[in-house]
Amino acid sequence: MRRSALTQNNVASTSRPIKCLEDCVESPSASRPAWALMACAISCSVTMSLAPPCLANPYLESKKTIILGVTSEGTIRGCLGNVNPNCVSTASTNELYAPAWRAKTRTAREAAQEMESTVLALYPEWSLAQSQTYDFGEYRAFLVPSLFGKDILEFLIKDESVNNRNWEGDREGPYVTYRSLAGSVKYIWPIQQPLSDFGAQKARLQELREKLGWQVIGCELIECYDY
Numbered sequence: 001m002r003r004s005a006l007t008q009n010n011v012a013s014t015s016r017p018i019k020c021l022e023d024c025v026e027s028p029s030a031s032r033p034a035w036a037l038m039a040c041a042i043s044c045s046v047t048m049s050l051a052p053p054c055l056a057n058p059y060l061e062s063k064k065t066i067i068l069g070v071t072s073e074g075t076i077r078g079c080l081g082n083v084n085p086n087c088v089s090t091a092s093t094n095e096l097y098a099p100a101w102r103a104k105t106r107t108a109r110e111a112a113q114e115m116e117s118t119v120l121a122l123y124p125e126w127s128l129a130q131s132q133t134y135d136f137g138e139y140r141a142f143l144v145p146s147l148f149g150k151d152i153l154e155f156l157i158k159d160e161s162v163n164n165r166n167w168e169g170d171r172e173g174p175y176v177t178y179r180s181l182a183g184s185v186k187y188i189w190p191i192q193q194p195l196s197d198f199g200a201q202k203a204r205l206q207e208l209r210e211k212l213g214w215q216v217i218g219c220e221l222i223e224c225y226d227y
Helices: 007-024 034-049 059-060 108-122 200-212
Strands: 087-090 129-134 137-146 149-158 175-181
Touching: 087 200, 108 129, 108 137, 108 149, 108 200, 149 200, 175 200
Parallel strands: none
Antiparallel strands: 087 175, 129 137, 137 149, 149 175
């Protein structure tokens, strides 16, 4: 059976360090001084330590540890930017952070129901992957078709409000946290540089929030023009 070009290339790339060692050992000692053989062996050892395993891919490894749902503390999860940079979350503390929202409904359950009905009406290609009611809030997860597969949108809506500072965002209404991440990440071989989705996660969330008419929290303190 003929092997694919990808498999052949990976076998060839991993066999080069072994061939290197064979060349060092098989070279006549009379034509090479001892120090040259030692240098050759060291060079080959370094090459073998740097050579990636066959079909190495950071995202394939990361999929083994991707966890959906809320944390044990009852919060939404942050983004693993080192393996999936196409992600935004209210729980992230770096450039993948996005501010939470304030819903206009009375309760978290009403907010979750409004989100479901809005999504199904405006985005028929989306699908509700999970719906869960907790003591601390409502969790919803949606699957969204994208260029490289299906992205994942998670929301955790809580009956929390801050209304004692008289700021614009401090008003009654459910507290909406979320995480949006690419369901698949493509890498540029062989440097394993992930391809950007050019802000698709943030743009999708902004469009949904505007359709819902909900407000970004904290715009009195941060620039929210991009949200």
